[in-house]
Amino acid sequence: MKKHTLYTTFVFLLLSVQFVIGQDKGTVKIDALVSKALANNVIGVDNKRPFSIYLPPSYSTSNKRYPVMYLLHGTGDNHLNFVDDKEKYATIQGLMDAGVSSNRFGEMIVVTPNENTQWGGSFYVNSSATGNWEDFTVNELVNHIDTNYRTIAKAESRAIVGHSMGGFGAITLAMKHPEVFSVAYGMNSGFLSFTDDLNPNNPDVKKFIEAKTIEELLATKSQISIGMLMVAQAFSPNPANLPFYADKPYKIQGNEIVANPVAYSKWLEYDVVKMAEKNKENLLKLRGIKFDCGDEEHIKLIEINSRLLSKKLTALGVPHQFEQYNGDHRNRLWGLKGRIYNEVLPFVFDNLVK
Numbered sequence: 001m002k003k004h005t006l007y008t009t010f011v012f013l014l015l016s017v018q019f020v021i022g023q024d025k026g027t028v029k030i031d032a033l034v035s036k037a038l039a040n041n042v043i044g045v046d047n048k049r050p051f052s053i054y055l056p057p058s059y060s061t062s063n064k065r066y067p068v069m070y071l072l073h074g075t076g077d078n079h080l081n082f083v084d085d086k087e088k089y090a091t092i093q094g095l096m097d098a099g100v101s102s103n104r105f106g107e108m109i110v111v112t113p114n115e116n117t118q119w120g121g122s123f124y125v126n127s128s129a130t131g132n133w134e135d136f137t138v139n140e141l142v143n144h145i146d147t148n149y150r151t152i153a154k155a156e157s158r159a160i161v162g163h164s165m166g167g168f169g170a171i172t173l174a175m176k177h178p179e180v181f182s183v184a185y186g187m188n189s190g191f192l193s194f195t196d197d198l199n200p201n202n203p204d205v206k207k208f209i210e211a212k213t214i215e216e217l218l219a220t221k222s223q224i225s226i227g228m229l230m231v232a233q234a235f236s237p238n239p240a241n242l243p244f245y246a247d248k249p250y251k252i253q254g255n256e257i258v259a260n261p262v263a264y265s266k267w268l269e270y271d272v273v274k275m276a277e278k279n280k281e282n283l284l285k286l287r288g289i290k291f292d293c294g295d296e297e298h299i300k301l302i303e304i305n306s307r308l309l310s311k312k313l314t315a316l317g318v319p320h321q322f323e324q325y326n327g328d329h330r331n332r333l334w335g336l337k338g339r340i341y342n343e344v345l346p347f348v349f350d351n352l353v354k
Contacts, residue, residue: 024101026056028083028093033144038131042239043118045131050114051141052079053149054093056107057100065150067157067352069345070137070181071112072166074190075121075227079114090334095341104341105349109151113141115169119230123190124162124169125270129237129245137169138177156287156353159183161344164302164329165190171291171309172275178285183351185344186291188329191272191305192231194264197224198301200250200257209250209257214243235270236263272305273312280316288351289313289320292339294327302329321347 030052038047058064071092073081088094092110099105115122115133122133146153160181162170167189174184192198198205204224211217217226232246239245247263268274276283283289293306303324310322325332325339332339 024057025097026054026059026093026100026107029053029055030079031148033140035131035136035140037135037140038133041127041131042129043233043245045117047131049136049141050079052083052112053145054083054096054110055149056096056109058107059109059150063150065152066107066109067159067349067354068109068111068145068151069159069161069348070141070170071110072115072124072137072160072162072169073112074162074164074166075230076116077121077163077166078116079112082110082112085334087334089336089338089341092340095334095336095345098336099341099345105346106354108349108352109145109149111141111145113137117230117233119233120227121165121230121234123165123231123234123270124173125234127234127237128239129233134173134176138173138180142180152353154353155180155182157182159185159288159348159352161185161187161348162189163187163333167291168192168272171289172270172272174286174289175275175279175283178282182285182287182353183348184286184289184291185347187333187339187344188293188297188302189272189291189306190299191302191309192267193271193273193301193305193308194249194267195304196300198228205250206257209248209252231267232263236266273308276309276312276316276318280318283313283316283318288347289318290322290343290347291320292323292325292343294329294332295324296326296328298329 032048032050035047082092085091100107117130122130124133126132126134158181160170160174167186170184171186174181204222207220208225208228236247238247249264249267250257251260293303297303313320
C-alpha cells in the first residue's frame with residue numbers, strides 16, 4: 001500500500017512538472033483575413049492574406065491582455081519565415097519562449113503578415129498596381145488582431161519591427177503612424193536611394209531599363225534588375241503601362257541613362273532621409289526607434305542609407321539608436337547569441353507599455 005502511494009505521488013508530481021513545462025511554451029497559429037484595401041489590384045495579388053501569430057505561454061490559461069509586436073518579413077519571404085525553421089532557436093516562438101522563461105523579457109503577441117507579391121514584396125506602401133499595403137497593415141491587420149485576440153489595443157503597447165524590406169516598412173510606417181505604433185526596430189533595413197546598387201552606371205540597372213518584356217527581364221537573371229520591378233510597382237506604379245504596371249525611374253536618351261522625371265521624383269518620396277525630415281513631429285512622438293546593419297551587407301546602400309538616416313535623426317533632435325555590427329544581411333539574426341534575442345526583443349519589450 002505504501003509503495004502504491006509513493007508510486008501514485010511520483011506519477012502525479014511527474015505529470016505536474018510536465019504540465020508546468022508545457023505552460024512555458026507559447027503557441028503559433030496561422031490565420032487569415034480578407035482585405036478590402038488589396039481588393040481589385042491590377043497584378044492579381046490574392047486579397048486573402050495569411051499571417052502567423054505567436055501567443056505567449058499564459059494566453060490559454062488567463063484573461064490577460066498583451067502588447068503586440070508586428071514583425072514584417074523581407075523580400076521573397078512570407079508569414080512563415082519567422083516560425084517554420086526546424087532549429088529551436090531559429091524561430092520567434094523559440095526565442096520568445098526562452099526569453100520569457102528566463103525573465104530576459106516578458107510576454108508579447110507577435111504577428112507576421114504575408115505581404116509578398118509576385119515579384120517579391122510590397123514594400124508595405126500603397127500602390128495603384130499591387131494594392132494598398134500600408135492601409136492593410138496599419139488599419140485592417142491591426143484592427144483584426146485587436147478584435148480577435150486579447151491585445152492591449154493602444155499605440156503605446158504596439159511595436160513594429162522588420163528585416164530588410166520589412167525594416168523599411170517598420171521604420172516608415174512608424175514615422176507616418178505614431179497613433180498606431182510607438183516603437184520601431186529595423187533590422188538590415190532596405191532603405192533605398194539612387195546610390196551605389198541603384199546608380200544608373202550599374203550594369204544591372206541598365207538591364208532593367210532596357211528590358212521591354214517580362215521575358216527579357218527574367219533573362220537577365222539579375223537580382224537587382226528583377227528587384228527593381230518589384231520596387232517600381234511599389235514606388236512608381238502605373239496600371240496603364242504594360243507589361244510592368246509601373247514606370248521606370250530611368251530612361252535611355254541617346255547613349256545615356258537619365259532620370260525619368262516623374263517616376264524618379266516618386267522614388268525620391270520614399271527616400272527615408274527625406275521622409276524623416278517630413279515626419280519629424282511624428283518621430284518625436286515615438287517611444288523608441290532603433291535600426292542596425294552589418295558591416296558586410298551585400299546590398300551596400302543599406303549601410304549607406306542607415307548611416308545617413310542616423311545622421312539626419314541626430315540633426316533633427318530625434319532620439320534613436322543605430323548600430324553597425326560585424327555580420328552580413330542575415331547571419332547574426334538567430335540563436336540565443338543572435339540579435340533578435342539579445343537586441344530586438346528586449347528593446348521592444350522595454351519600450352512598450354504593458
